[in-house]
Amino acid sequence: MQTLRDRLLFILNSSSPDYETAREVIGQYLHILQMFYSNTNWDRVIWREHLQRLRYFQLLMF
Numbered sequence: 001m002q003t004l005r006d007r008l009l010f011i012l013n014s015s016s017p018d019y020e021t022a023r024e025v026i027g028q029y030l031h032i033l034q035m036f037y038s039n040t041n042w043d044r045v046i047w048r049e050h051l052q053r054l055r056y057f058q059l060l061m062f
Contacts (some may be wrong), residue, residue, distance in 0.1 A: 004029045 008025045011018055 001029060001032060004032075 004025055008022055011022045011025065031057070
């Protein structure tokens, strides 16, 4: 993803930016993000950890 970001910045910072290529690179970047979130439970794991911490602190307070 860092490579795509660097490529996008290079394209857009040139003297005559190629917006069509920039759109393609943005599409590739978004596709990678979508694939990551579709094929993992990362967001649920992180949310579950936050809820467990919150419940733990609530138990300590009462």
